[in-house]
Amino acid sequence: MTNEEAQLALDELRAAIDAVDIRILALFNERAGVVSGIGDIKKQMTMPIYEPKREEEVFRNVISNNHGPLSEGAVRRLFERIIDEMRTLQRERMARETGKENSK
Amino acid sequence: MTNEEAQLALDELRAAIDAVDIRILALFNERAGVVSGIGDIKKQMTMPIYEPKREEEVFRNVISNNHGPLSEGAVRRLFERIIDEMRTLQRERMARETGKENSK
Numbered sequence: 073m074t075n076e077e078a079q080l081a082l083d084e085l086r087a088a089i090d091a092v093d094i095r096i097l098a099l100f101n102e103r104a105g106v107v108s109g110i111g112d113i114k115k116q117m118t119m120p121i122y123e124p125k126r127e128e129e130v131f132r133n134v135i136s137n138n139h140g141p142l143s144e145g146a147v148r149r150l151f152e153r154i155i156d157e158m159r160t161l162q163r164e165r166m167a168r169e170t171g172k173e174n175s176k
Numbered sequence: 177m178t179n180e181e182a183q184l185a186l187d188e189l190r191a192a193i194d195a196v197d198i199r200i201l202a203l204f205n206e207r208a209g210v211v212s213g214i215g216d217i218k219k220q221m222t223m224p225i226y227e228p229k230r231e232e233e234v235f236r237n238v239i240s241n242n243h244g245p246l247s248e249g250a251v252r253r254l255f256e257r258i259i260d261e262m263r264t265l266q267r268e269r270m271a272r273e274t275g276k277e278n279s280k
Contacts, residue, residue, distance in 0.1 A: 073217070073220060073221065075221065078217050078220070078221045078223070082215055082217055085210050085213050085214045085217075086214070086232070086233075088210050089210050089211070089214075089234070090233075090234070090277045092203055092206055092207045092210065093234065093237055093238050093255070094237070094238070094241050095203055096200060096203045096204070096207070096258070097242060097251065098243060098252070099196055099199055099200045099203070100200070100254060101207055101242070101243070101244065101245060101246055102196055103193060103197070103200070104245045104246050105245065106189050106192050106193050106194070106196065106249055107193070108192070108215055108245065109189050110186060110189045110193075110215055113177070113182050113185055113189075114186075114260050116177060116182070117177065117182045119182075125268070129190075129194075130193070130194070130197065133194045133197055133198070134197050134198070134199045134201050137198050137201060138201060138205070139205070141205060141207060141209065141212065141265060141269075142204055142208050142261065142265060143265070146261040146264065146265065147204070149257065149260055149261060150204060150258065151197070153253065153254055153257040154254065156202070157207045157250040157253060157254055159248065160250065161245060161246060161247070161250060163231065165245075167251065170199060172200060176233075
């Protein structure tokens, strides 16, 4: 492979990654929307926001559906970050809404 | 909303999350496959594996395509984790292959 051929191949693979990343990002935001829906119901019903049992279900779902190349540990760490960021987003949203209600 | 209605609605939203998660997982593994392809070319051409400039491109791509509800900070942290896990996977694969070559 010449340097030029290598560069062309790399450019193509990087464009593929950028395209996959935009699809991942869309799913992250879609997931955040569903999590908000869950938060709304829980708030209305005064149910606890944090449910460790449900988190374990989330991990079980992805780990049992994982066929690699990512390892089970990698998948768990990735979804830990996802859950963590969605929880932060929920907390910020709730704080904003509570703020609004208090200023009514 | 009765407790039963709330529970049904929650079950439905959770099933939606589980389905989205499986699609996210498939894209993570697809991305890892493309990263392996890049690693193979770099190894063949003895190019550096780690390129901070390319990482900034990855962040720019997702941040400029983000329309929320996730914040820019959340998107950056999520993709930092993705990049980090893919780098770990690459490193493990390279170490395994180098081990094999040395034992030939």
